[in-house]
Amino acid sequence: MPETSPFKSRPGLARLINATRYTQAGLSAAWRHESAFRQELAACAVLAPLGLWLGNSGTERALLVAPLLLVLVVELLNSAIEAVVDLASPEQHELAARAKDLGSAAVGLSLVGVVVVWGFVLL
Numbered sequence: 001m002p003e004t005s006p007f008k009s010r011p012g013l014a015r016l017i018n019a020t021r022y023t024q025a026g027l028s029a030a031w032r033h034e035s036a037f038r039q040e041l042a043a044c045a046v047l048a049p050l051g052l053w054l055g056n057s058g059t060e061r062a063l064l065v066a067p068l069l070l071v072l073v074v075e076l077l078n079s080a081i082e083a084v085v086d087l088a089s090p091e092q093h094e095l096a097a098r099a100k101d102l103g104s105a106a107v108g109l110s111l112v113g114v115v116v117v118w119g120f121v122l123l
Contacts, residue, residue: 026076034079036107037072044068047114054122063121067114074110078103 010018030037051064081103089096 030076030079034075037075037079040071040075044072051118060121063117067110067117071107071110071114074106078107 031041048065048068051068052061055061055064082100085096085099
């Protein structure tokens, strides 16, 4: 049996507690440091209740809310990529710029996904 990494968390309930703490820390950091995350969260705070109200079935409601959550997830991943790139390469570099651009493109496509799904469900 392979040895586990000393950096892995403990199993069981301790792992769940640690994961919850890391999630809270990540969301808190995104709120404090990422204006795009705050803007997208504000849009979700408006659009999610609207989607729940406009949806005629559970499936429609899920289809209207899920892409909003996806935008937040993609934004968190983009912010993580940007933070790592800035740490690894504070100077201008073609690959660093490409990594940041790809993360931004992912956020942009997830926003397009919101428009497409809402359009199909509501029109």
